[in-house]
Amino acid sequence: MWLLPRKGALKIMKVVGINGSPRADGNTFLTIQAFFDVLREEGDFETEVLHGGDGSVQGCISCRRCAETGECAVPDARLKEMSDRLLSADGIFLAAPVYFGTMPGQLKSFLDRFFFSCIQTGRMRHKVGASAAILRRTGGYTTIDDLNRFLFSSEMIFVGQCIIHGNFTGEVLQDTEGLGIIRKLARNMAWVLKMKEATKSDIAPPSYEKRQMLNFIR
DSSP states (O other): OEEOOOOSSOOOEEEEEEEOSSSTTSHHHHHHHHHHHHHHHHOSEEEEEEETTSSOSOOOOOOOTHHHHSSOSSOOHHHHHHHHHHHTOSEEEEEEEOBTTBOOHHHHHHHHHHHHHHHTTTTTTTOEEEEEEEESSSOHHHHHHHHHHHHHHTTOEEEEEEEEEOSSTTGGGGOHHHHHHHHHHHHHHHHHHHHHHHHTTTSOOOOOOOOOOOOSOO
């Protein structure tokens, strides 16, 4: 975790990068670090990497209890720990490698359980989000679409996405175009977060309306 020097009178805001790869220090991690490098330049940000692809959280069992309570009903200390860290964040950078045209199953197991419970309560709405897919050749857009669904369904404020290329660890740093887009995403997130913080006392956010679930089959 890095605590960055402040510029101006804004509070320190927190951005969490979700590393969706089973590898803790591969190309996905390097992409997140490139994103964080820009936030360090911007100031006013605390950053943290969350290893969401490590396989420590098993998938949803579809008990639907969280639709009633807003919390996952299956006891899981690791899920609670990661959920608390995300809920305390102002911004989320969701990054994942491409496995057969989508994200790794380990990451999806975590995202399914975390975001489905959040949708019921609106706890992630209006947080600022961005996404990135890391790949060798193909499958980037389908993976990005899958990642973005979690952000959109939660009513997060979306500032952009990036597909960046690299196979073996370190090769992602050779994709100069992709790294340029990552830097733009980070600056966009920093700008939106600063605007939110600077105007929060003057402009109230939209009120929350609980989702009314409807079955089309009667």
